[in-house]
Amino acid sequence: MKNIAIIGASGYTGAQITQLINADANLDIQGIYVSEASLDKYKPLSELYPSYQDISLKLQPLTQQAKQHIIATADAVVLATDHAVSLALAAEFHAQKLAVFDLSGAYRFEDAAQYPKWYGFEHTQPQLLAQAVYGLAEWNKEQITQSSMVAVPGCYPTASLLALKPLTDLFAGSLPVINAVSGVTGAGRKAQLHTSFCEVSLTPYGVLGHRHQPEIATQLGHEVIFTPHLGNFKRGILATITVQLKADTTAEQIAKAFSVYDDEPLVHVKQNLFPKVDDVVHTTQCHIGWKYDANNHHIVIASAIDNLMKGAASQGLQCIKIHFGL
Numbered sequence: 585m586k587n588i589a590i591i592g593a594s595g596y597t598g599a600q601i602t603q604l605i606n607a608d609a610n611l612d613i614q615g616i617y618v619s620e621a622s623l624d625k626y627k628p629l630s631e632l633y634p635s636y637q638d639i640s641l642k643l644q645p646l647t648q649q650a651k652q653h654i655i656a657t658a659d660a661v662v663l664a665t666d667h668a669v670s671l672a673l674a675a676e677f678h679a680q681k682l683a684v685f686d687l688s689g690a691y692r693f694e695d696a697a698q699y700p701k702w703y704g705f706e707h708t709q710p711q712l713l714a715q716a717v718y719g720l721a722e723w724n725k726e727q728i729t730q731s732s733m734v735a736v737p738g739c740y741p742t743a744s745l746l747a748l749k750p751l752t753d754l755f756a757g758s759l760p761v762i763n764a765v766s767g768v769t770g771a772g773r774k775a776q777l778h779t780s781f782c783e784v785s786l787t788p789y790g791v792l793g794h795r796h797q798p799e800i801a802t803q804l805g806h807e808v809i810f811t812p813h814l815g816n817f818k819r820g821i822l823a824t825i826t827v828q829l830k831a832d833t834t835a836e837q838i839a840k841a842f843s844v845y846d847d848e849p850l851v852h853v854k855q856n857l858f859p860k861v862d863d864v865v866h867t868t869q870c871h872i873g874w875k876y877d878a879n880n881h882h883i884v885i886a887s888a889i890d891n892l893m894k895g896a897a898s899q900g901l902q903c904i905k906i907h908f909g910l
């Protein structure tokens with residue numbers, strides 16, 4: 585049995601992973617935490633999320649005393665916090681020999697020079713960054729087993745990389761084009777004008793400048809054009825991707841490349857059948873559909889996940905279970 589502390593548990597991903605860990609027979613929850621100044625401190629999680637009636641835990645402020653208690657009693661921490669908050673907390677807990685599973689982007693790039701540009705801060709923890717592994721569960725099991733600092737991938741990168749990684753040997757020269765739509769929970773629980781009810785419609789954002797473009801390109805080993813969109817639904821991501829493949833590529837080769845997922849219980853691939861966001865919402869799964877035009881050698885792939893599940897919390901849980909051999 586492993587004892588897990590969850591920091592940022594009042595947020596969308598933190599509450600989701602609290603629910604998942606609470607339901608897992610091999611894991612205990614050491615405690616659930618918010619910031620010292622949080623308006624939600626001492627509230628039961630079920631007051632914020634009434635559907636979690638079976639969880640009796642209360643949100644605790646992350647005081648120095650609370651940190652000492654976590655260090656003394658937990659095996660691991662989940663950081664469901666903003667990038668800058670995770671940057672510091674990961675180092676504090678990892679230095680005390682706790683495994684860290686960070687849902688933020690603070691440890692996803694190996695190259696510290698990327699952080700000022702994409703995250704707006706200098707990376708202050710180069711030693712820990714060097715130990716961090718990218719928690720794309722289906723692809724990096726060995727690394728996740730070995731490292732106690734796991735950077736759980738972003739939601740768009742998870743949907744995009746699961747669709748594209750099997751095909752890299754078949755890419756022709758041009759850049760894969762990824763158009764992805766996310767539900768509004770992707771932006772977190774805090775109030776912001778652009779995610780308020782009357783503002784949300786369907787629109788691209790972060791065009792040619794979203795931090796997930798370099799995350800996808802780094803992990804794919806190939807540049808991509810990535811355009812995220814905010815959609816007027818709560819949960820889920822659909823990434824529709826177009827790629828030019830080498831001139832002699834056949835549909836059989838593509839099917840063989842995707843067979844890498846045949847033994848993966850959470851990734852389901854179908855030829856000529858495309859997923860809907862509703863197929864995967866509230867599930868741990870990624871559904872991929874593809875169709876190939878052998879005349880012009882273009883493939884269109886659609887990849888659907890729940891941004892809060894496979895895009896964050898359930899992939900975080902996968903990493904915890906892989907790391908601890910559960």
Ligand SMILES: NC(=O)C1=CN([C@@H]2O[C@H](COP(=O)(O)OP(=O)(O)OC[C@H]3O[C@@H](n4cnc5c(N)ncnc54)[C@H](OP(=O)(O)O)[C@@H]3O)[C@@H](O)[C@H]2O)C=CC1
Nearest residue numbers: 592594595596597618619622664665688770772773891896
């Ligand atoms: N939403 C999504 O679909 C995805 C999010 N992520 C990443 O996961 C992380 C969490 O995202 P999300 O759940 O959406 O965010 P939310 O804004 O919904 O939640 C953030 C949580 O962090 C808490 N918090 C803020 N400051 C501190 C602090 N100093 N110490 C402890 N707790 C703190 C907040 O509570 P309070 O402010 O009351 O203290 C809240 O519980 C982010 O880094 C995000 O980029 C990754 C993949 C997908």
Ligand SMILES: CC(=O)N[C@@H](CCC(=O)OP(=O)(O)O)C(=O)O
Nearest residue numbers: 687688689738739740766770771
């Ligand atoms: C709709 C929406 O706003 N989505 C978020 C992505 C959420 C995510 O994956 O988080 P990371 O920040 O941890 O990479 C965004 O575009 O910033």
